[in-house]
Amino acid sequence: MLAAALRDGTAHRRASFEVFARRLPFGRRYGVVAGTARFLSALAEFRFDDAALASLNFLEPETLRWLADYEFRGDIDGYPEGELYFPDSPVLSIHGTFAECVILETLVLSIFNHDTAIASAAARMVSAAGGRPLIEMGSRRTHEQAAVASARAAYLAGFTGTSNLEAQRSFGVPALGTSAHAFTLVHTAATGPDEAAAFRAQVDALGVGTTLLVDTYDITQGVANAIAMAGPELGAVRIDSGDLGVMARQVRDQLDGLGATGTRIVVSGDLDEYSIAGLAAAPVDVYGVGTSVVTGSGAPTASMVYKLVAVDGMPVAKRSSHKESHGGHKAAMRLAKASGTIVEEVVYPADSVPADEGRVLTVPLVRSGSVVDDSSLADARARVAAGLHSLPWDGLKLSRGEPAIPTRLVGA
């Protein structure tokens, strides 16, 4: 495409591309925009060095020269990271020459489709947890680099922390640890299992504030061993198997009976938003969530697309069946009642802001190739929390349904 566009001159036409999702994954009621900061940081590094150019030796010299000089010099607008989005929300708009924009498609979509999928699933879990903390511990169930981005996206959506140390180093996500069954099992003596020895070692190394994993053998004995080794000041116990609601009640009673009334109960083991919600009445203090959050809980990609919407100021759109896109460079605002509850997403041509009283969602992110957005991960977390708070009640339902608010496309 690039070679052909450079040959016939279309490479240099002014283009606007838009990132949006035609729909939310099966019956979801809202999505959470995530990936913006990762994308802006990747954009700055999106260059073709000699090694990259050498691997593209099937291209003609003019195309290689163009790539060697490449850096993005255009403008980008979009929703701030952490903002809610709905079908047809113009999450990102990229403006520049056709060539400089078109080669960003895979980078843009990979980051937004991944991070948004994880944050959108994580937000449902945060909402289902009703204020109880969640720890992301799914690194083992996704690609090793996706794991780091997943930890960031889950934290952005309201998780308390992650077991992924690299996410702490790269993004400042709080790292929270726990131990594995292997640690208990390695304390096997010739005479058999020795769970108490494992607990003693962990308390010696980490203090009584640590979290002991009590379900390697028998949970009741595990809790007894834990308190015997750590005393009633033990920080927490973790249960990773069995009927977690039943187990949590039983363990709570046992802990209270042992005087460990302040010892918290962490549960984990194939939790998703539905099972988290199902544990609302159980004496659970912390949820550890793995597979479901890093795989987007059934929706591992956000199905965002990257579409050319304007060429030299003219709106353009594909017309093939069932995949219409709406041409023109667009922006969006969100309307709300006086109470703050949102009622409608209004998408309009960027140069004609409607008269409605609403909050404009689109902000400048890049100008002439330079990032002008200084939104932090903490800002994004605050936006998700505010967004969830602004949803109508129906919007927080976990069941399948319609988007929480309709999107209205205003013509040019």
Added chain:
Amino acid sequence: MLAAALRDGTAHRRASFEVFARRLPFGRRYGVVAGTARFLSALAEFRFDDAALASLNFLEPETLRWLADYEFRGDIDGYPEGELYFPDSPVLSIHGTFAECVILETLVLSIFNHDTAIASAAARMVSAAGGRPLIEMGSRRTHEQAAVASARAAYLAGFTGTSNLEAQRSFGVPALGTSAHAFTLVHTAATGPDEAAAFRAQVDALGVGTTLLVDTYDITQGVANAIAMAGPELGAVRIDSGDLGVMARQVRDQLDGLGATGTRIVVSGDLDEYSIAGLAAAPVDVYGVGTSVVTGSGAPTASMVYKLVAVDGMPVAKRSSHKESHGGHKAAMRLAKASGTIVEEVVYPADSVPADEGRVLTVPLVRSGSVVDDSSLADARARVAAGLHSLPWDGLKLSRGEPAIPTRLVGA
């Protein structure tokens, strides 16, 4: 865990960990092991440099010194990459000190769970395509680094190539291109769309062997424009929307009527193994597969686990409910009929090979920290093809069912 184990000496016990899946994802009949070569290459780079150690400053000095000296010095056995696997197949066994093995868990599982999920889904698509080529084009629908690993895993499973150039550079996966609707749309003139100009530009740059995307506006007109610009020697047309079976028949007739009897038809657009199978009778020459393959077609992770199975030669196993694991260092063989059709997976204690006549699956991969496996990606592809060929008929069904062959665990 590491700090506590170093303190009480268990860090230095001889340990064996095993990677296996308790079950195949919902009703799958086989899985394809993938990730071995990526893991062995990551293992060689798994070190803690000064920057990494600085980010771990919450650890005590002894633990940091241990990490600074870390390199894996143990042994690894496992199934060769591309081998089929079933529930409880001991896909990988890692032997060394408890400490040097336990810290590999996330690295091992991230790579195997991701790559195996993609390869296992891709193999079903290859099987459904019945010999027609498949192109992986899902990079935009997964994390930017996972995209590269996905392209490799899909190729390993029998795909013909990928649209991901980095996968070509990193792993030698053949790169196969196509163009996007944006390329046609950018050829919009003041007088309106000019699809013919887009096709002419692409043919000028890439020759008549190229693939023209004909569904941006009207498919019939698109095909007419394509042949008008490229002539009847045009390599291929791509259809990305509509009822692909109906469209393919209509386009085939039109192409044949125009004398373009050798022009191939590439179809794409939310294809998965079921829709690929549904197109078996349609005149389709190549399938382009995106979202479904990079997300594992409903099973984005292989749910493999990493369990401590032996300590100082003693088998160990967790006993909490519903998550029993089977202790001891194990190996496996696969039994087959004289025809080559496989009938049973036999998992046995590594030091007591059963008398059954079967093919031993477990091979040495690492000895004293050095990789001893020289299996190539081409070898892995050949193994997948042979594996699919060896399945009983029922094993190739796309519908949900039992594993194609049972796994028999032989006691010590």
